[in-house]
Amino acid sequence: GWANNLVLVALNSVIVRLLFPLAAVGMADFANGQGWGVLNYYAVSGVAAIVVSVVVMDLVIYLQHVMVHAVPLLWRLHRVHHADLDYDVTTGARFHPLEIILSMLIKFATIILLGPPVLAVVIFEVMLNATAMFNHGNVRLNPAIDRVLRLVLVTPDMHRVHHSVEDDETNSNFGFSLPWWDRLFGTYRDQPRGGHENMIIGIRTFREPGMTSWISGMLVMPFIGKVSGYAINRREWAGSKAVDDEK
16 A cells, blocks of 8 residues: 555665665766766757756656566566556555666666756656656546646556556556657557556556555565566457466
């Protein structure tokens, strides 16, 4: 439940603070001081550098999200996020500590290679965390508003499809903040086939509250079961059959 999700959030915060004291903003400041990154090499600055940085970092997050679904070892970590049966705003911060470490390493590498301004990293971090909470919120927008908003921002209904138990639905709508990448790379799905009211949240073979809702279950989840069921090349509809992947 949400209380155990918050425990995991607290644990993640401690790990990040211990292992990565510089954090993303500190790394950006250091990289700029060293003149590292494409933007520094080509002397791109000002508003242009900020816009390019935010868009590129969001693309990296999209690609990272696809990667953790496509690589079985990484899916072991990421399924902690997907196994939440009580989909709400705390789900947006429910990640295994090892996935948090992986995310930070990828973010550091992106900053070193790109050389974004410190302000761009601050803007991106605020945007990413705010939209992660927003699009995992258990809220429904007016359909007309949702249609317009999802042209520029990932909405709760758009991202909720990604948390379906069905292969073809969970392997869609990977974006966190900007919705453009899903449309560009063909991973966009407008609605679940049975509608949101009938869509089942979670992972088929992780339905026990002791495993999905308690901190002890979340921490051991990457180390048990099989992972073949949600590889990125599994885009078919399983229908009413249970996927025998993680038993």
